[in-house]
């Protein structure tokens with residue numbers, strides 16, 4: 694059985710900076726309209742998205758209820774194929790981002806988050822607590838549990854549609870990274886509490902566990918240099934330090950192209966994020982190496 698989060702030796706630290714794509718926030722303008730439209734297409738149950746059938750409510754042939762994120766999908770697609778990753782700032786309307794952040798913070802305060810594990814199974818939902826490797830608090834979700842708030846559900850839905858659009862672009866050019874289906878494994882909300890919490894260097898998909906694309910949304914308003922919790926990745930021979938800024942989306946290929954680690958948090962700054970992995974059904978069928 695493969696280790697879903699195989700550790701790597703720490704990377705050499707080299708100062709580096711990252712550029713980010715800035716999205717227009719126009720996508721937020723028509724969100725209520727988008728929700729109404731989705732309700733019409735899918736019925737009242739459309740938020741009850743089941744894993745592995747993410748987009749049963751959204752087919753490329755249906756009218757696009759979320760036109761707003763087509764430019765975002767294009768930007769992420771272009772950056773992924775050129776760089777193996779994409780950074781997109783101002784992902785959603787900031788007010789909605791704050792409400793989403795409040796929901797995630799509340800999950801932490803309610804004690805729903807538990808020690809993150811080093812995964813043993815493909816979805817990474819099982820494994821061992823290894824404080825020498827990973828010291829976050831996290832909660833797994835399908836997305837339809839009663840404790841999943843309205844804004845988190847909206848985020849999941851938006852990310853699902855974004856992922857599908859990215860994949861449609863890859864498919865349309867016959868790109869080798871186009872994947873099969875548009876399912877995801879469990880969604881993860883995390884808090885890396887203040888005081889040096891971290892995750893050592895690893896791959897999300899070291900051994901063909903099916904994870905194709907990792908999409909993280911960071912939720913840390915007022916984050917500043919020195920607060921720690923920077924995501925450090927290395928890809929294409931470039932070291933990349935990604936600050937976990939509020940409303941910043943970071944997407945990357947889950948496989949060995951992008952080893953990454955979470956550098957320790959600072960003394961007084963909890964760090965919040967939501968991570969979603971989209972799965973390649975063809976790779977899942979092949980099974981782990």
Ligand SMILES: O=C(O)CCC(=O)C(=O)O
Pocket residue numbers: 883892897909924953954955966968
């Ligand atoms: O929160 C992050 O920036 C990354 C977390 C991570 O790499 C993981 O949970 O696999």
Ligand SMILES: [Fe+2]
Pocket residue numbers: 895896897953
């Ligand atoms: Fe990771």
